[in-house]
Amino acid sequence: GDSVTQMEGPVTLSEEACLTINCTYTATGYPSLFWYVQYPGEGLQLLLKATKADDKGSNKGFEATYRKETTSFHLEKGSVQVSDSAVYFCALSEIADSWGKLQFGAGTQVVVTP
């Protein structure tokens, strides 16, 4: 079945450092890929998405590129802020499933210190 694997956290960074969170996936078809963010005590917010190979999703300084050849969708940000402290989830939704049901990774906690 489909699955998503993320790097384990917590990832601890100083403000203005570069962030990379690795995400790889296994899917039988051609999924859409997503990054969701969960701030403490809140639900999930969609951060960015990509629907086909070589697409780049971007939002709030975060970027991720859909790499079909390496089945990866790594999240990057060039300069993090304390407000970026959160748990980040990589997820996929199979194209063949036209209803958008999501398969999530386990999440990566990011802690940014001043």
Next chain:
Amino acid sequence: ETGVTQSPTHLIKTRGQQVTLRCSSQSGHNTVSWYQQALGQGPQFIFQYYREEENGRGNFPPRFSGLQFPNYSSELNVNALELDDSALYLCASSRPTGLAKNIQYFGAGTRLSVL
């Protein structure tokens, strides 16, 4: 803010009891999905409702059931609660058409503790 609202925010139950969680979908969305997020894990898909019918189910036992109403709001019911049911329950709404087709927008969740 996504416009998806869930109630209650927190709930404490004892093993064997029954619980009902509620979700109001974002305006214009007719599809509601429910997920269970255990502590330290990613959300797991429970089931989805479209136009008041169940439209797919994850690997959860039948004691997890749901409803969707004509206004597209939804309920998640869990019978015979077990300790392992303690989790954050997330509701997400979406629509199968349009620019944001099938993009799921989440509520803040209901934290259920089973003692």
